[in-house]
Amino acid sequence: MKNRIKELREQKGLTQEQLGTLIGASRQAVNAIEAEKFEPSIWIAYDIAKVFDCAIEEIFLFEESIRKSRAECSRREHNGHSRDSR
Amino acid sequence: MKNRIKELREQKGLTQEQLGTLIGASRQAVNAIEAEKFEPSIWIAYDIAKVFDCAIEEIFLFEESIRKSRAECSRREHNGHSRDSR
DNA sequence: CTAAAATGTCAAGTTAACATGACATTTACT
């Protein structure tokens, strides 16, 4: 998803590795999230937001993002029962 | 993690299943997240927040929550190199 | 009380978010 990590990180003069250390995550995880390779877990999102003293929504731009994982793709044809089937 | 889903959901007169449908998730997922069985993905957290017209942090109470998953547990003994080792 | 709706919970399977390690490429400095 779209995010402002790189912008804010450089503003603070942090490397990806340093940011990773600050939030207790790997350098590669920071890199991948920053590069929009995958979605952050909610805790990592929160930790990053805290480093930059922001709300999660100010860093991760949900509205402008394309949702790849759930909530689309499947769960499209097999609706109509919805009930647990008892 | 601690959250105010039940409170807000009932305030709106929604069932777990209805909330699940609104955010495109299963009833069981809503139940488990509400009961703090597991952490929501960031998209589910966002969708729930939007249903209740709140910020994520107003619904999921990070500060009061115990972090079970990452950022503790491992990554404690094997520090000191930090660099990729080349 | 009784039936239905809501909720709780378990099993099994899938998927993606991580971790670690390794190597390649780019950036920055002297």
Next chain:
DNA sequence: AGTAAATGTCATGTTAACTTGACATTTTAG
């Protein structure tokens, strides 16, 4: 140019956040 730091990226493995399906328990309403 040369070198070190920073970044990009790939492979492999683990784990937890989901899914569907099924059944048990609790709550609600007539």
